[in-house]
Amino acid sequence: xxxxxxxxxxxxxxxxxxxxxxxxxxxxxxxxxxxxxxxxxxxxxxxxxxxxxxxxxxxxxxxxxxxxxxxxxxxxxxxxxxxxxxxxxxxxxxxxxxxxxxxxxxxxxxxxxxxxxxxxxxxxxxxxxxxxxxxxxxxxxxxxxxxxxxxxxxxxxxxxxxxxxxxxxxxxxxxxxxxxxxxxxxxxxxxxxxxxxxxxxxxxxxxxxxxxxxxxxxxxxxxxxxxxxxxxxxxxxxxxxxxxxxxxxxxxxxxxxxxxxxxxxxxxxxxxxxxxxxx
Amino acid sequence: xxxxxxxxxxxxxxxxxxxxxxxxxxxxxxxxxxxxxxxxxxxxxxxxxxxxxxxxxxxxxxxxxxxxxxxxxxxxxxxxxxxxxxxxxxxxxxxxxxxxxxxxxxxxxxxxxxxxxxxxxxxxxxxxxxxxxxxxxxxxxxxxxxxxxxxxxxxxxxxxxxxxxxxxxxxxxxxxxxxxxxxxxxxxxxxxxxxxxxxxxxxxxxxxxxxxxxxxxxxxxxxxxxxxxxxxxxxxxxxxxxxxxxxxxxxxxxxxxxxxxxxxxxxxxxxxxxxxxxxxxxx
Numbered sequence: 001x002x003x004x005x006x007x008x009x010x011x012x013x014x015x016x017x018x019x020x021x022x023x024x025x026x027x028x029x030x031x032x033x034x035x036x037x038x039x040x041x042x043x044x045x046x047x048x049x050x051x052x053x054x055x056x057x058x059x060x061x062x063x064x065x066x067x068x069x070x071x072x073x074x075x076x077x078x079x080x081x082x083x084x085x086x087x088x089x090x091x092x093x094x095x096x097x098x099x100x101x102x103x104x105x106x107x108x109x110x111x112x113x114x115x116x117x118x119x120x121x122x123x124x125x126x127x128x129x130x131x132x133x134x135x136x137x138x139x140x141x142x143x144x145x146x147x148x149x150x151x152x153x154x155x156x157x158x159x160x161x162x163x164x165x166x167x168x169x170x171x172x173x174x175x176x177x178x179x180x181x182x183x184x185x186x187x188x189x190x191x192x193x194x195x196x197x198x199x200x201x202x203x204x205x206x207x208x209x210x211x212x213x214x215x216x217x218x219x220x221x222x223x224x225x226x227x228x229x230x231x232x233x234x235x236x237x238x239x240x241x242x243x244x245x246x247x248x249x250x251x252x253x254x255x256x257x258x259x260x261x262x263x264x265x266x267x268x269x270x271x272x273x274x275x276x277x278x279x
Numbered sequence: 280x281x282x283x284x285x286x287x288x289x290x291x292x293x294x295x296x297x298x299x300x301x302x303x304x305x306x307x308x309x310x311x312x313x314x315x316x317x318x319x320x321x322x323x324x325x326x327x328x329x330x331x332x333x334x335x336x337x338x339x340x341x342x343x344x345x346x347x348x349x350x351x352x353x354x355x356x357x358x359x360x361x362x363x364x365x366x367x368x369x370x371x372x373x374x375x376x377x378x379x380x381x382x383x384x385x386x387x388x389x390x391x392x393x394x395x396x397x398x399x400x401x402x403x404x405x406x407x408x409x410x411x412x413x414x415x416x417x418x419x420x421x422x423x424x425x426x427x428x429x430x431x432x433x434x435x436x437x438x439x440x441x442x443x444x445x446x447x448x449x450x451x452x453x454x455x456x457x458x459x460x461x462x463x464x465x466x467x468x469x470x471x472x473x474x475x476x477x478x479x480x481x482x483x484x485x486x487x488x489x490x491x492x493x494x495x496x497x498x499x500x501x502x503x504x505x506x507x508x509x510x511x512x513x514x515x516x517x518x519x520x521x522x523x524x525x526x527x528x529x530x531x532x533x534x535x536x537x538x539x540x541x542x543x544x545x546x547x548x549x550x551x552x553x554x555x556x557x558x559x560x561x562x
């Protein structure tokens with residue numbers, strides 16, 4: 001019963017892991033039939049002389065930090081909002097969740113359409129209110145913040161639902177006890193709910209960071225990393241080097257560095273999940 | 280605080296809540312409403328000011344264009360085949376391996392666990408180039424089996440189902456062994472019927488992530504007729520650009536129908552699924 005799975009994981013997971021690390025130590029490109037072992041040359045080049053990679057690394061960090069901050073703060077607020085017994089709350093939850101379900105490629109084309117610099121809807125609204133039209137994705141300073149805003153818009157409800165599941169697990173007994181002890185609703189929230197939510201929040205931070213690191217489609221579809229590498233991320237560079245310029249050795253080195261970043265986060269996440277309070 | 284005070288506070292709080300709910304509801308829905316609305320507009324109306332949510336002269340031209348300029352029917356068929364095959368594989372093999380791990384408890388299963396955990400931990404990015412080479416060696420570039428292959432089984436699926444199987448009381452299996460059910464009989468007749476919530480959550484998440492997968496199909500597929508929906512849409516957008524944005528929005532509108540329908544039909548499982556999967560793992 002397990003043989004196919006074992007074989008599958010060996011072929012599509014364990015072997016690729018080892019082979020990618022090996023390739024990262026070679027100078028292989030798709031144009032050449034043979035390759036040579038070059039040691040850590042690819043890594044040295046990446047970290048010390050490839051300005052685009054360093055830029056992409058910085059951009060990725062910038063994107064991850066602000067996207068995660070956004071989805072955590074807004075997601076927590078949204079969960080509190082959705083945790084009330086209000087008429088029609090289910091409908092709101094459904095609508096809030098739409099952007100999560102819709103694919104990134106579609107989200108990207110729709111926002112690019114709305115933010116089209118010359119005649120797009122948002123600039124038309126700005127002009128109608130006597131405000132200056134914006135260059136949006138054509139601007140080096142605006143493109144990345146817009147990517148971040150879009151990602152928050154798309155992802156926030158997903159993390160809100162995780163927060164919501166946590167909120168619904170807060171023991172009612174503790175809240176009632178706090179109120180018997182004379183706490184008002186705010187104090188009960190501050191001293192019971194907030195500490196209870198700390199592990200869930202940590203989990204959402206790690207989860208959102210992993211997901212944000214892996215985002216690829218909007219940069220690929222909207223800007224291709226531009227203008228002037230303003231939205232170039234490690235994921236996009238990994239794609240470009242490996243599958244556009246066919247620099248497989250160099251691309252493998254990027255993949256290894258990138259995966260090391262993800263791995264650190266995944267291991268933190270595993271730790272949180274296997275800690276006793278989440279068992 | 281008097282009784283009236285409490286009630287007034289509640290009314291104020293509720294009003295603020297509704298303002299926020301409606302506010303974000305509009306922010307969340309507006310781009311998608313605009314997308315659908317533009318799909319039914321002639322290009323001269325798409326950018327006119329003041330904007331109209333309901334098209335003044337509704338048209339199906341954009342849909343006709345999307346359908347005839349690119350093989351949109353093939354995009355949908357390919358995505359349907361790929362996602363259904365992946366769901367089937369992930370569920371079937373996930374259930375078998377999870378059964379062995381959680382219920383049979385065969386010797387050597389700790390090694391099997393290591394393999395499953397490796398699958399949860401190893402980032403996918405490190406596998407792309409070697410996977411591409413393997414698929415190329417197999418002669419599966421530009422085929423649907425090439426798109427499916429690396430996603431046909433999933434360690435996450437095994438992990439999720441094993442977690443769930445462990446909660447099934449062991450006496451049930453002892454009784455069924457006495458009744459002469461084989462291993463597959465126990466899995467099919469006892470374990471799977473008891474595991475419907477976990478299976479449903481796994482099926483829906485696998486389906487959606489497969490349907491929306493972009494990076495891997497982008498690598499494997501070359502011919503237009505082999506593209507999945509996201510790859511097809513991305514290249515359609517690159518061909519049509521902002522000038523023919525109505526065509527793209529029509530394509531988008533067709534493309535969101537299936538995920539939205541699945542979401543609305545199985546919403547309960549989605550929310551439960553995040554409870555089960557989101558807190559455990561999202562891959």
